[in-house]
Amino acid sequence: MKIREAIKGVRPYQAGKPISEVKRQLGLDDIIKLASNENPYGCSEKVRQAMISAVDSINLYPDASNYELKKALADYLGVKTSMIFCGTGSDLLIRVLCSIFIDKDDEIIMGDISFQRYEDSAKIMGGKVVKIKMKNHRLDVEGMVNAVNDRTKIVWFATPNNPTGTIVKKDELLWALDNIPKDVLVVIDEAYKEYVTDEDYPDTIPLLNKYNNIVILRTFSKAYGLAGLRLGYGIANEEITQYMNSVIGPFDTNLIAQEAGIAALKDEEFLKFIVEKNDEGRKYYYKEFDRLGLNYIESQANFVMVDTGKDDMDVFNKLLRKGVIVRPGSLFDMPGWLRVTVGTMEQCQRFVKSLEEILRGE
Numbered sequence: 346m347k348i349r350e351a352i353k354g355v356r357p358y359q360a361g362k363p364i365s366e367v368k369r370q371l372g373l374d375d376i377i378k379l380a381s382n383e384n385p386y387g388c389s390e391k392v393r394q395a396m397i398s399a400v401d402s403i404n405l406y407p408d409a410s411n412y413e414l415k416k417a418l419a420d421y422l423g424v425k426t427s428m429i430f431c432g433t434g435s436d437l438l439i440r441v442l443c444s445i446f447i448d449k450d451d452e453i454i455m456g457d458i459s460f461q462r463y464e465d466s467a468k469i470m471g472g473k474v475v476k477i478k479m480k481n482h483r484l485d486v487e488g489m490v491n492a493v494n495d496r497t498k499i500v501w502f503a504t505p506n507n508p509t510g511t512i513v514k515k516d517e518l519l520w521a522l523d524n525i526p527k528d529v530l531v532v533i534d535e536a537y538k539e540y541v542t543d544e545d546y547p548d549t550i551p552l553l554n555k556y557n558n559i560v561i562l563r564t565f566s567k568a569y570g571l572a573g574l575r576l577g578y579g580i581a582n583e584e585i586t587q588y589m590n591s592v593i594g595p596f597d598t599n600l601i602a603q604e605a606g607i608a609a610l611k612d613e614e615f616l617k618f619i620v621e622k623n624d625e626g627r628k629y630y631y632k633e634f635d636r637l638g639l640n641y642i643e644s645q646a647n648f649v650m651v652d653t654g655k656d657d658m659d660v661f662n663k664l665l666r667k668g669v670i671v672r673p674g675s676l677f678d679m680p681g682w683l684r685v686t687v688g689t690m691e692q693c694q695r696f697v698k699s700l701e702e703i704l705r706g707e
């Protein structure tokens with residue numbers, strides 16, 4: 346088969362284990378999944394109702410222009426509709442960005458412990474991935490900017506970063522934007538933005554007025570609790586948005602997702618509740634990890650990295666047998682660590698109790 350050479354080096358993404366798989370493999374019934382940074386509270390009731398109503402029109406194709414959804418997003422964000430593009434999760438948008446910007450041997454720059462899909466998507470296009478070592482578990486913004494050269498097409502800032510949960514601070518981002526050449530794209534991936542409580546977190550929308558080379562990516566998968574629906578969006582200048590809209594397929598958002606997105610933006614109370622609960626959960630983890638003497642990374646997202654000081658694959662497998670699914674750090678080149686999602690308080694407690702038992706050898 347005449348498979349493109351570039352594709353041969355691309356490996357399938359290893360997603361968090363689904364509950365159904367663990368049930369099947371281990372014969373367990375009572376399982377909690379804290380592996381994929383999903384919202385443990387589900388979605389807003391108002392969104393659920395909007396989705397149920399939308400089912401009545403499911404025989405129709407969705408509006409290929411996403412008119413109502415873009416209008417709702419534009420009002421919400423205070424930007425023009427012509428600056429918004431939508432897709433089946435920000436994952437699709439990452440791939441589309443790479444298909445627009447990356448030719449063979451072009452380079453992207455990312456943190457060495459950051460979201461793997463930037464790497465995969467660049468490789469699919471035959472691009473080269475330049476990974477800059479993290480500094481104290483944070484993206485080394487200066488190092489990333491210094492690595493820019495003539496072949497660089499995209500610099501990826503995941504903020505909060507997955508899996509470390511750390512942010513790029515306002516002064517760092519502004520410095521980066523002032524020092525990255527104007528023809529290099531800077532993608533600011535804000536998948537976990539809603540969870541941030543740090544006051545140094547930049548409001549990036551106004552930056553679109555000053556910098557022409559930025560794309561902001563956001564998603565309904567995390568705080569809005571709609572991961573299974575697949576809806577993400579991006580904001581950029583009109584030229585980039587036009588190219589995005591030319592490459593994104595006409596039906597790369599679905600009819601139910603369009604209605605859900607509109608309803609989700611209106612339910613501010615739900616979002617507030619989720620953000621408060623998440624903050625409580627993060628603090629609970631910190632307190633318990635301190636008690637257990639475990640090192641962890643303070644997170645601005647809905648997950649925390651914790652250093653078990655043991656073989657993470659072993660701890661991961663023992664947790665699975667106790668019905669708790671997390672993500673082993675080895676997957677992210679952080680052996681010994683686990684990435685655990687902030688669940689409901691009951692789920693967080695169950696994780697801590699199970700981890701404590703395993704560390705005691707039980």
Ligand SMILES: Cc1ncc(COP(=O)(O)O)c(C=O)c1O
Nearest residue numbers: 434435436460507536564566577
């Ligand atoms: C940093 C980051 N960006 C993007 C995504 C993709 O999210 P989705 O495709 O569900 O919008 C994720 C998912 O985990 C993520 O962690």
